[in-house]
Amino acid sequence: MQGGKHVSARRITLDDVRPLARGCAILGTGGGGDVSTSTLAAERALKDYGDVPLVTLDELPRDGLVLPLGSIGAPTVSQEMLMSGREPRLIREAAERDQGRPAVAVMASEIGGGNGVEPVAWAATLGLPLLDADGMGRAFPEVQMVSMYVAGLPAGTVVLADVQDNLTLIRPVDGLWSEQLARAVCVASGATALMADYIHTPAELAGAVIEGSVSRALAIGRAVSDTQDPIGALVRTLGAATLITGKIIELERHTGGGFVRGSVVVDGVGECRGRMLRVEIQNENLVALENGVVRASVPDLITLVDAQTAEAVSTESLGYGQRVTVLAWPCAPLWRTPAGLRTAGPAAFGYDIPYIPVEEAAHANV
Amino acid sequence: MRTSDRTADLRVGVDVGGTNTDAVVLDAANRIVASTKQPTSPDVTAGMRAAVSAVLAELGEDRSRVGRVMLGTTHAVNAILERRRLGRVAAVRLGAPSSLSIPPLESWPDDLRRTAVVSTTTLRGGYYVDGRSLADLDRDGLRRFLGAVAGRVDAIALTGVFSPASPEQELQAAEITAEELGPDVAVSLSHEIGALGLLERENATVLNAMLYRVARHVRDALQAVLDEHGLRVSRYFTQNDGTLMEVDFAARYPVLTIGSGPANSIRGAAYLSGFSDAIVADVGGTSTDLGVLVNGFPRVSSVGAEIGGVRTNFRMPDILALALGGGTVIDGDGVPGITSVGYRIGEEALVFGGGTPTMTDACVAAGRTGLGRHRVPERLRRALAAAVGHADERVADAVDRMSLGKAGMPLVVVGGGAFLVPDGLPGVAAVVRPEHGGVANAVGAAIALVSGSCETIAPAGNGRREAVEAAAETARRRAVQAGADPSSVEIVEMSEIPLSYLPEPSLRVQIKAAGPLGKL
Numbered sequence: 001m002q003g004g005k006h007v008s009a010r011r012i013t014l015d016d017v018r019p020l021a022r023g024c025a026i027l028g029t030g031g032g033g034d035v036s037t038s039t040l041a042a043e044r045a046l047k048d049y050g051d052v053p054l055v056t057l058d059e060l061p062r063d064g065l066v067l068p069l070g071s072i073g074a075p076t077v078s079q080e081m082l083m084s085g086r087e088p089r090l091i092r093e094a095a096e097r098d099q100g101r102p103a104v105a106v107m108a109s110e111i112g113g114g115n116g117v118e119p120v121a122w123a124a125t126l127g128l129p130l131l132d133a134d135g136m137g138r139a140f141p142e143v144q145m146v147s148m149y150v151a152g153l154p155a156g157t158v159v160l161a162d163v164q165d166n167l168t169l170i171r172p173v174d175g176l177w178s179e180q181l182a183r184a185v186c187v188a189s190g191a192t193a194l195m196a197d198y199i200h201t202p203a204e205l206a207g208a209v210i211e212g213s214v215s216r217a218l219a220i221g222r223a224v225s226d227t228q229d230p231i232g233a234l235v236r237t238l239g240a241a242t243l244i245t246g247k248i249i250e251l252e253r254h255t256g257g258g259f260v261r262g263s264v265v266v267d268g269v270g271e272c273r274g275r276m277l278r279v280e281i282q283n284e285n286l287v288a289l290e291n292g293v294v295r296a297s298v299p300d301l302i303t304l305v306d307a308q309t310a311e312a313v314s315t316e317s318l319g320y321g322q323r324v325t326v327l328a329w330p331c332a333p334l335w336r337t338p339a340g341l342r343t344a345g346p347a348a349f350g351y352d353i354p355y356i357p358v359e360e361a362a363h364a365n366v
Numbered sequence: 367m368r369t370s371d372r373t374a375d376l377r378v379g380v381d382v383g384g385t386n387t388d389a390v391v392l393d394a395a396n397r398i399v400a401s402t403k404q405p406t407s408p409d410v411t412a413g414m415r416a417a418v419s420a421v422l423a424e425l426g427e428d429r430s431r432v433g434r435v436m437l438g439t440t441h442a443v444n445a446i447l448e449r450r451r452l453g454r455v456a457a458v459r460l461g462a463p464s465s466l467s468i469p470p471l472e473s474w475p476d477d478l479r480r481t482a483v484v485s486t487t488t489l490r491g492g493y494y495v496d497g498r499s500l501a502d503l504d505r506d507g508l509r510r511f512l513g514a515v516a517g518r519v520d521a522i523a524l525t526g527v528f529s530p531a532s533p534e535q536e537l538q539a540a541e542i543t544a545e546e547l548g549p550d551v552a553v554s555l556s557h558e559i560g561a562l563g564l565l566e567r568e569n570a571t572v573l574n575a576m577l578y579r580v581a582r583h584v585r586d587a588l589q590a591v592l593d594e595h596g597l598r599v600s601r602y603f604t605q606n607d608g609t610l611m612e613v614d615f616a617a618r619y620p621v622l623t624i625g626s627g628p629a630n631s632i633r634g635a636a637y638l639s640g641f642s643d644a645i646v647a648d649v650g651g652t653s654t655d656l657g658v659l660v661n662g663f664p665r666v667s668s669v670g671a672e673i674g675g676v677r678t679n680f681r682m683p684d685i686l687a688l689a690l691g692g693g694t695v696i697d698g699d700g701v702p703g704i705t706s707v708g709y710r711i712g713e714e715a716l717v718f719g720g721g722t723p724t725m726t727d728a729c730v731a732a733g734r735t736g737l738g739r740h741r742v743p744e745r746l747r748r749a750l751a752a753a754v755g756h757a758d759e760r761v762a763d764a765v766d767r768m769s770l771g772k773a774g775m776p777l778v779v780v781g782g783g784a785f786l787v788p789d790g791l792p793g794v795a796a797v798v799r800p801e802h803g804g805v806a807n808a809v810g811a812a813i814a815l816v817s818g819s820c821e822t823i824a825p826a827g828n829g830r831r832e833a834v835e836a837a838a839e840t841a842r843r844r845a846v847q848a849g850a851d852p853s854s855v856e857i858v859e860m861s862e863i864p865l866s867y868l869p870e871p872s873l874r875v876q877i878k879a880a881g882p883l884g885k886l
Contacts, residue, residue: 036677037565040472076874077495080564081527085467121467163464163500190494247767317669321767 011051012120012130012214017042019221024116025312026220026234027213029301031284032113032139033075034314037082038121045121052120053129054214055105060131060202064104065095067199068135068148069122070115072182073192087161087194088122094159094167095199104202107131109146109195111213112139112284113314122194130214135198137210137332138301140344141283143182144175147332148198150340151208158182158197162189210332230310231325240329241362243288243295244268244277245307248322253281253315260315264304266326277326279304281315286349288328293364296328297351299335299344300358303327328358374433374599378421379812381630381805382406382414382439385650385709388808389417391425391432396637396813400424401805410441411587418591432597434883436811437588437613438604438626445580446573446624446674452482453520455554455575458511459568460491460535461527464500470525470568475675482576484518487511491535492527495823496872500527503535505542512546521575522547525556525568531823533557552578552618559621561821562874566670566679573676574621581620585613602849602883606682608633608664608810609817609880612849624673625682627807631780632657632664632683634810638800639778645768645794647761648806649783651693652706654761656686656768662815663858663880686764690757692783694725700752702760716742725786728753735785762791769793780806817858817880818844824862826871834862834875841879855881 012020020042021035028035046052060066069088071078092103106123108116111134123130135146149155155178158170168185172178178197186193200208223233235242250265261282268275277295280287285302288295296302304313307323334340336357342348345355356364375394380387383406391400402420407413414437422429445451457470470486471479489511490504512522522543526536533555540553554575560567588601603616608629616623628648635646636659648655658665664683671682693706693715707714707722714720716727717738728750729735731742742750769775773793780803789797802809820840824833838857846852859878 037468040468040565044468044472074495076562080562081461081492081494081500082465082564083467084463084465086463165463190496190498190500320770 010054012046012054013051014043014046016218017046017117017120019225020120020214020218021117021221022224022311023217023219023221024111024113025314026303026305027116027137027217027301028112028139028312028314029284029303030281030313030315031141032110032115034079035114035117037079038114038117041083042117042120045124049124049127052123054132055129056132057202057206057209057211060104060129062203063101063201065099065101065199066105066107066131066202066205067092067095067103067196068107068109069119069194069196070109071118071192072143072195073186077191081163081190081192083194084163084165085125086165088125090161090165090167091159091194091196092126094169095157095196098157098159098169099199101201103128105129105131107209108134108213109197110134110136110139111210111217112136115139116213116217131209132214133209133211134213135209137213137335139284143179143197145344145348146198147210147334148200148205148208149175150334150337150343152339153198153200153204153208155197156199158195159199160185160189160193160195162193164189210334224310231305231307234305234310235327238327238329240327241296241358243290243326243328243362244272244275245270245325246272246277246323248318248320248324251318251320253318264318266324269323279326282349283315285315287346287351287353288326294353294356295361295364296358297346297353297355297361298349299331299340301329301331328362330358373431376425376428376431376433377812378418378432378435379808379810380414380417380435380437380439381627381807381811382410382437382441383627383807387413387417388805389421390802390805390808390812391421392809392812398802398809401802401808403805410439410444411584414439414587415591419595422595422597429595429597432599434600434602435588435592436602436604436610436814437584438630438807438811439584439623440627441580441584442577442620443624443673445577446478449478449481451580451583452576453579454484454518455482455521455523455572456484456511456515456519457486457523457525457568457572458508458539459486459488459525460503460539461564462488462490462501464492465527465564468565471572473565473677474569478674478676483572485511485515491539493529493532493535495528495531497532497823503538508539508542509546512543516547519551521552521554521578523554523556523568523572523575525564525571527564528562529557530560530562530567530821559619560679561876563670563679566677569676570621570678570680573673573678574619577620578617581617585617588613600849602814604630604811604814606680607666607817607878608683608814610814610849610883611816615848625671625680628655628657628683628685629664630810630814631655631807632659632810633662633814634806634808635778635780635800635803636662637813638780638802638806638809639776639798641776641778641798644776644778645765646778646780647765647787649779649781649786650691651708651711651783652689652691654688654690654764654783654786656688656764657683658768661858686768688760688764690725690760690786692724692726692786696723696725696728696749696753698749700749700756702753702757716740716746723750725753725757725783728757729785734788757786758788761787765791766793780804815880815882816845816848816850817878818842818846818848818850819876819878820844821874821876824873824875826873830873834877837875837877838879841877845879845881849883850881851884855879
C-alpha cells in the first residue's frame with residue numbers, strides 16, 4: 001500500500017469521469033484541449049484497473065515522489081495517434097530509478113481540458129492515487145506557466161515517453177531549455193508525448209501546487225449536471241462574476257506559431273442589452289474588455305459557456321450567433337504574487353495593461 | 367451498352383424522407399414534367415416503389431426517355447437507429463504500438479455492438495504524421511485474426527493511424543483480407559471514408575461496413591422497380607454533401623448517404639429559386655429546418671455528426687432545427703410551444719374544425735394563408751396574433767444565426783408550412799417562395815452534381831504546390847470514378863490548415879472536386 005499512511009476515503013469512480021470532464025472543460029478557459037478522447041481513456045482504465053483514490057498532499061508519505069503528468073504536442077496528432085498506454089509506467093520507472101524513491105501519486109500538470117481528465121487513466125494504470133491538485137488551477141499554453149516554477153522549485157529531471165516506448169530523461173539548466181529540449185524530443189516522437197517535470201516529494205510540493213483542483217473540477221461538473229439553472233449553479237460554485245450574456249457577433253481566429261490567436265465580441269441580450277464585451281484569445285481566453293476597460297484578465301479565469309446549458313465553449317468551437325455567458329473568477333493566490341504575475345500576468349502574453357483582480361475589475365464602472 | 371437511337375433526356379429524382387417519399391421527373395432543361403408525394407412506408411422500400419411508379423405512370427409513353435434515376439434515402443440511417451438489417455463486421459485497427467490506450471469502438475452503445483460487431487483488434491502498423499512508418503504491417507497477425515472470424519462476418523473495417531495521409535498499409539491489408547476471406551466479404555477502408563481523428567473515423571468506417579447489406583438491398587429494390595417498368599437506366603445515390611455517387615460506387619460507401627435528405631432539400635430549394643448563395647428554410651408540420659447554400663453546396667457543420675449514439679467526424683449539412691411548424695400548438699398566453707399536432711392537423715386545427723390553436727390558425731388569422739374553412743374564434747385572436755409575433759422573432763433569430771452576420775442574402779422558403787415565414791425579415795434581401803417547393807428535396811436529388819474528395823498532410827514550404835496538386839488530382843479522379851464528366855470537373859472546395867509542433871511546418875489539406883454527370 002501507499003507508504004503505510006491511511007488510505008483516503010475519497011475515490012474517483014466511473015460515474016465521476018463525465019462530471020470531471022465537464023468541470024475540466026470549464027477550467028480550460030477556452031483551451032486545454034478536447035476532453036472527449038481523455039474521457040474514454042479514463043473510463044477504460046477505471047474499468048480495467050479499478051477506482052482511483054483521490055488524496056491530499058498531507059495524506060501522502062513525505063519522502064515519496066509525486067509524478068506531475070501531462071501530454072504535450074499537437075492536438076491534431078494526439079487525436080489521431082493515441083497513446084500506447086504504457087507511457088505512465090515507463091515514466092514512473094525512470095523517475096524512481098533516477099531519484100531512488102518510490103512514486104506515491106500522480107498529479108495533473110494542468111487541470112484545464114483533456115490534461116485534467118486523463119491523469120485518472122494514468123493513476124489507475126499505475127495503481128497510484130491521484131493528488132487532488134495541479135500545477136495551474138486552469139490551462140495555460142506554455143511549459144513554464146506552472147505553479148511549481150512560480151514557487152521557485154527546480155524543474156529537475158524532465159522525463160518523456162512516447163508510443164514506441166522511447167524514454168528520454170532531460171536535465172535542463174532552466175525553464176527555457178526545458179521547453180526547447182522537450183519540444184525537440186516531442187517532435188522526434190511524432191509530435192505527441194507524455195511528459196513529467198517538477199518531480200518532487202509531497203513535502204517539497206507543499207505550497208507549490210494548486211490544491212483542491214480535482215475536487216473543484218468535479219464539483220463544477222456535478223453542479224451544472226443536476227440542476228434546472230446550470231448557469232446559476234456554475235456562478236455559485238465558481239464564485240464567478242457574470243461579465244455578460246449575449247450573442248457572438250464578431251469572431252476572428254488565426255493559427256500561428258502553434259497557437260490559435262484572435263478575439264470574440266459578445267453583444268448583450270436581455271438585461272445586458274446595449275453592452276458589448278470583447279475577449280482576447282491565445283489558445284485560452286486572456287483578457288475581457290468593455291469599452292476599452294479591462295473587466296478581467298489572466299491569470300484570473302475567463303470562460304465562455306453556453307447560455308442555456310452552461311457547457312464550456314472551447315476556442316475551436318466558437319461560432320457566430322452562439323448564445324453565451326462570459327464568466328470570470330479569481331485564480332489561485334499563487335498567480336497573484338509578483339512571480340506569478342511575471343509568469344502568467346497580462347504582460348507575459350504581450351498586453352501592456354496592469355493586472356486588476358477580477359473582484360475589482362468586473363464591477364468597475366465602464 | 368445502350369443503343370443510341372433512344373433519347374434518354376429525362377431524370378427521376380427520389381427523396382425518401384421521414385414522413386413522405388417524393389419523386390420528380392426533370393427534362394434536359396431541368397423543367398419539372400412529373401411529380402408525386404407518397405407516404406413513406408415502414409419498410410421504406412414500398413414507399414419508394416409507389417413514388418417511382420406514380421411518376422412513371424404520369425409520364426406514360428415518355429417513360430422510355432428516362433435515362434437516370436437519383437435516389438436520396440433514409441434507409442441507412444434508419445438501419446443504424448433501429449439496429450436492424452445490419453451486416454456483421456469485424457474491426458481492425460492498424461496502429462500498435464500506439465493507440466492501445468483506447469480499444470476500437472470503446473464509446474459505442476452496447477446494443478449496437480452486440481447486434482453487429484463480431485470482433486475487434488489492434489495490430490501493429492500505421493504511420494506518423496510526417497509519413498514515417500509507425501510499425502510494419504503485422505501481416506501474420508492480420509491473417510490469424512481473419513482466420514478466426516472467417517464465416518462469421520459480412521464485412522471487415524480497416525482503420526490505420528494517419529491513413530488519410532498515408533493509405534498504403536490499409537490497401538495492403540485490404541488485399542490480404544480479399545485473399546483470406548474471398549470476394550464475398552466486403553472491406554471498408556477508413557482513408558476512403560473520413561478525415562483525421564482516429565476514433566471518429568474508425569467509428570464511421572465500421573458503420574459503413576455494417577451498411578453494405580442495406581445498401582445492396584436498396585440498390586436491388588430500386589432495380590426491381592425499374593425492371594417492372596422495363597427501364598434500363600443509370601442509377602445514383604445522393605450523399606451528405608448533396609452530390610451523387612453511382613449506385614455501385616455508393617454501395618461501397620453507404621455511410622456517406624446518411625445526411626443526404628437536408629442536403630437535397632437545400633440544393634433543390636435553391637435551384638428552384640435560381641440562387642447559388644442563399645439561406646433555405648424548410649417549414650414542415652412540426653419543425654423548421656434552416657440551412658445555408660454557399661457556392662451551390664450546403665454549408666457543412668464544424669462539429670462531427672453523432673449517428674445512433676456513435677460519434678463520427680462527418681461534416682453534415684449545417685442545419686438549425688426550430689421546433690416550429692404549421693402544427694405547432696399555441697398556449698393560452700399566445701406562445702408557440704414545443705408540441706405539434708403533426709399529421710392530425712387536418713382534424714385538430716381550428717380552421718379545420720378542431721379545437722387546438724396551432725400556428726396554421728395564427729397564420730390564417732394574420733392573413734398569411736387562406737387554409738381551412740372554419741373561422742378562428744374572436745376570443746383567441748389576441749393570443750394568435752401574439753403567437754405570430756413570437757414565431758417571427760424566432761425565425762428572424764434563427765435566420766440571423768445562420769447568416770453568420772452576412773446581411774443581404776435571400777431566404778428561400780419551401781415546405782408545407784412555408785406561409786409561416788413572413789414576407790420581410792431583418793437582414794434578408796428577399797423572401798422567395800419557389801413553385802414546386804413542396805418537392806424541393808426530390809428536385810435536389812435530380813439536379814445533383816458528382817463529387818470526389820481527398821485529404822492529406824503537405825509540407826508548408828518546398829513541395830507544398832506539388833502535394834496540393836496531387837491531392838487535387840486524386841479528388842478529381844475520385845469524382846470521375848463516381849460518374850462525373852471528366853471534362854467539366856472542378857475543384858469546389860480547398861482548405862489548408864497549419865499544423866503545430868511538427869519538424870517541418872506542415873498543412874492539413876482538404877480538397878473537394880465536383881462536376882455534372884457525364885453524357886450517357
